[in-house]
């Protein structure tokens with residue numbers, strides 16, 4: 674087998690290679706003067722079981738196109754099998770039509786990956802489990818819930834409740850709650866418009882409790898901001914732990930997450946974290 678990294682997240686690919694006791698496969702990725710991507714695998718991959726690690730995080734279009742070109746090169750070089758390790762699946766939130774005349778971009782991406790050469794997908798905490806069915810090839814759907822729960826368990830927090838900002842995350846939050854032997858609470862979230870989250874209600878008792886909020890991803894931080902407002906208004910202990918698998922951290926996210934009620938922000942490294950987005954409250958758990 675051989676493991677290759679695109680340019681999106683070489684640190685994670687290197688950590689995975691170290692855990693496997695192998696070197697990353699050599700390849701050249703450059704750009705032509707007009708910005709077209711050029712890729713060349715430096716050694717033969719004929720007959721190789723090739724794994725390509727590339728989260729399709731921002732800049733999503735560039736990282737996605739680079740991944741597709743990597744797959745095409747492997748296929749044309751007669752790799753035996755091509756597995757795509759997608760720690761983060763960009764466009765996963767467009768997995769269904771919410772309104773007429775919208776695309777289902779998550780399915781389009783699945784089609785593109787298979788057309789380019791993918792034989793297997795290794796994904797992590799997909800925004801919707803049903804995305805697995807967008808592929809007619811095997812999908813290994815991994816989760817960071819175990820690693821996040823194990824980390825939280827080391828904190829020996831007492832009188833805790835695990836909180837989901839919306840009903841979509843309840844299954845995962847229930848797993849954390851069951852590992853930490855504590856109850857759960859769920860927010861009622863709706864989106865009146867693109868990128869706007871409102872939480873209008875909460876099911877579960879949080880009064881006087883230490884809350885651990887989990888979401889699959891934090892994009893603009895709007896959902897987290899809203900659920901924290903709701904928890905504080907419901908009498909929760911104002912030292913709140915916030916955890917997510919995918920720290921997208923777009924737009925106002927860092928500023929929103931700097932609010933004093935957040936005691937710790939626990940994220941994973943499915944997406945590279947730039948230094949200006951890291952604060953003294955940030956803990957990064959590696960999924961490598």
Ligand code: R5P
Nearest residue numbers: 870890891892893894895896
């Ligand atoms: C559901 O919409 C997702 O699970 C996340 O809650 C959402 O993507 C977070 O986005 P934002 O941080 O912009 O509220």
